[in-house]
Amino acid sequence: MSAPGILERSLTDLAQALSRREVSSEEITAACLSRIEATDGKLHAFLRVAPERSLAAARASDARRARGEARSRLDGVPIALKDIFLTKGLETTCGSRILEGFVPPFDSTVVERLEAAGTVVVGKLNMDEFAMGSSNENSAFGPCRNPWDLERTPGGSSGGSAAAVAARQVFGAFGTDTGGSIRQPASLCGVVGVKPTYGRVSRYGVIAFASSLDQVGPIARTVPDAAALLGAVAGHDPRDQTSSPLPVPDYLAGLEDGARGLRIGVPREWLQGGSEAGVERRVREALSAYEAMGATLVDVELPHSKYGVAAYYLVAPAEASSNLARYDGVRFGLRAPARALGDMYGETRDRGFGAEPKRRIMLGTYALSAGYYDAYYLRAQKVRTLVRRDFDRAFERCDLVAGPVSPTVAFRLGEKVADPLQMYLADVFTISCNLAALPGLSVPAGIHPESKLPIGLQLVGRPFDETTLLRAARALEREMGPSPAPEAVG
């Protein structure tokens, strides 16, 4: 199998080829490493590539396969991780100067499970600092670019994850999604991104941003690939108190059952001209395609979703201000030289944090400070209840809801950096899913007619019903045919 041939294949295809021993993990991993070498100068999807470590893991996988002892169907498949997952012995920075040089002494549960499945981690992916951002421009190590147009953002905060998968550098990746950070970059890069239900995947060893919202999920080129990756990491973990003990279904079973009989809710508020025309057109076409496949469209209302961004920008910064208090220069990460302890804290945090984490720490500290707590944080949590109730009511009449992921296609680098509020509004359609703790995903829904950039369709489902979302996404994927590959990185 030639290197370009390998890279064009889906993760599930490749897993089959590996099990038939038509190709070795070493060949595949080497093909990914060459692709990264050839393209990442332009793309900057990776913060760190681990060639020796991954080739050693690939050879170990090949040896297991030769002995007939494959750990799982994914044994030997190369993937990559957003640099928010702790990887024992491999530097993890979360896109921040304050963690530059930090080598974790333990693995996150996700990493342990991926290793138990035999996958090969080729490196750590670029991201907005502490997962705060929608364009990857908040990375302390320089932005990742969109493989469809290098002058544009891949989205964020898991921008490196989406760009690497779209650009055929790896077959799948993991990211995290607090307000849209998996779905929005997946949409902007033309790949599949899944944010599972809050509690479905362990966050142990995942650097915390907003603990009541953060969730881990896969990014891949096809829905079956994403389903396989989700299945490898989902499930109860006693080390994460928010991890659900519900059994994990086989996400690949029933995946090909089609959309017939599904009731798809169309929230009025999501298609009221809040998106650019080309985006809304593709979303409506996708909805018509579902109807043609035998699904029923149901009008639903999510009247509180318009308050989502406001509630989110109190809840998330408040929790972030608490989570980021641990970066004080004492136990790990950057320490600024100072003569007194108080000065050391202040100097370390001033030098170590970029503008966006500082902004959110300030906002969150303010929202939690004496006299403001009830007016801001408590009120926002009550609004979360209202947002969730809207979905509960909608799900009495439908199996899932559908709408846009992002109001625009990938925007230009620099376009929104001067106006934080405009950047926050990039997540206007994705945030309510996090506030309501529901599963959501982005699946490619075609190419914008003028800009020729990809557009994603968002599906949001009932708690722990990833199965229906994946089945619906797969139906659309089959209907649309294979997504074209981006060409800007060659």
Add this chain to the structure above:
Amino acid sequence: MALSTEEVRRIAALARLRLSPEEETRLAGELSAILDYVRQLEELDVSGVEPMTHALAAGETPFREDAVLPGLSPEEALANAPARAGTCFQVPRIIE
């Protein structure tokens, strides 16, 4: 709602952030704009609405046994320390 630079300085002190005068001025403007935006939540009547303090309902996640489990060794825990003294993290003097 306009946030004064004095207020920004007070919050920065709470958050242990040392900001430059330029940052203070910029943040006063940016935070004021964001607070104006989130003010729209005041339109909603939330009386009698329970706050969503947990993303999963009570009882959906079990407690584990309070058992002693293996943890990091002192060497592993100290491996990233910017400064150490024996098996302790070392920090600048607190008391002169």
